[in-house]
Amino acid sequence: MTDFLDWRGFNYQEANVQLWVFKKSATDARFRAWHVRTDEIIETLFRQTIMESIVKTTEAIGYSPISQNNESSCLTHSLAESDGLTALLGAVDAPETENTDAQLKHIKGAAGYLVKFQYGNNTVYAVRKTAPSWRPKVRSSLINAVFQNGALSATPEESFYFDSYFDFYCINETVFVKSKRAYESTMSEKKIYQKNFEDLVVDPDFNSIFSDIQPLKEYVGTNAIHLRRITVIQSKALYLRPNFPQRLQHVNQSRGFGLNFDDSGKLVVCENTAKTVMQVLLDHRLLSEITEIIYDVPDAEAV
Template sequence: MTTLQDLKALDLAGAQVTLWTIKGPTGPAANAPKFSGRWVETSDEVDDALKATLVSEVAKIEEVLEYSLLAQNNEASALQIPADETHADQLLQEIAAELPGKKATETKHLQNSAFYAAKFVIGEQVVWALRKTEPSWKTKKATSVRNLFFSDQQLAIDDRPHFELGKTFDFIIFSDNILVRNKGAFESILRYKSTQRDDFAELQAEGDFLAVFVSVAPLVEYVGDNKIQLRRACAIKDKGHYRDQAFMQRLRDNQAEYGFNIEFDGGGKIVATVETCPQIMKALLDHRLKSGFSTLVYDVQDTTRVAV
């Protein structure tokens, strides 16, 4: 909670604000992403709106959860991940200084920006708040509609370029950590875990994983290119329960108690079928748990280990 507490202690409403618009990420998915940024002169009203959005966003966060592939936050929480575990450094290097050559001077410098980053400076502290852009930033959208405004009981055309600011931020970078409010936007902007397909391919080639199955083909077909199932497969690889012989033996001995009917061959290997693949995924994730109080069995979306 230290990052959040320190963030809440800052005078965010009194910050100096600079707005950057960024295009990217570009480059091969297997490489570090590349970004192209422009800083924009903004009015006091825009600065005040950005500060109000940050103050509101920080005030909403009451709980910080550890980021993981399957973790999800709610309206009162954020997922925290160290910045050095992401491509945040590539982004911050691009927008580190408001150099003259980086200033936005034409509409085309703003159009088609993928996201914007508001830089808040409070003394020696710097807070970055980022958000994916609205459709109004896209050239296609701008050329396909006419903007109107209503004044003196009359509609009139406003042909000036329009760019919308959201009333929330997707994630905040502060003190070497990232507080994630919108997981999908965060992963898209920083290409976090963009190589999940490669990770799954590595899992399929891992000897310890292959040794657990008679054939992994049904499981591979089940996962396919489904984003959620790829996440789960990567989480299985990260957790590595299949490498633990004691875990696998307890799965064979106790699966019926937990409502599973996974088939094993005579050598103790899993016989994967289309019907049992969802159960196999849950079992290897260790996502079916029994309450020590009610003795009821539950499926969970993610787990956080508690020290006792």
């Protein structure tokens, strides 16, 4: 929790502010970043934005592929767990000789922007995914106008809109995520989940509990939520426990889960049972000892 307290207690009011825009790169660097010159008014607005967000964030929840936060909380994990963010910070922290000031063409179509708050020897990074209005194709269909002296007039000047919040932050070695969807999209986390799924379905230990893995592959497909769940299934690895298929078959019969097994005791997955199969592999089908009602839950925390 030390980094969480440092993030909340950081001296943003007196911090030096730098704005960077970045685009994704197909190279090993993964990102290209450019420094954007700003005036004191913009920098003050960035300070206000981050301070207002932090005041509302009073709780840190451990990050997992299927965990969710609310308006007053954030998801947190180690920076070392995000190759994407590590690469982005490396791009904006490169020596000045390797960085150049942004031109208009760099700002147009930027994947996101990053604001560095530096005070003393400490730095907070705040990142936001850009709105669709930053994309060249969208911008070409817009008319820039300004309301002045009681009339609306077209202006050739380019305008860019900054939201009054950030998607995620980093201080020291910890990441704080406010918008999980934006974080995973910007850092290309879905590609990691897809790779985890591809690895899991060819794992002999995982394959061995199914009569045919193909129906499960078709159910998961490229669905982002299912891919996140698969990553958790891979991490928990309940299927590696001794006698897991036999235990599951026993519980299925006693609790009426509706799962199907072939003559050799292997799971038979179909369109009607795929969701339940995912829930039991996640260990998210739970029995209330108070009401004796069985529930499917989105996440589970051991007590």
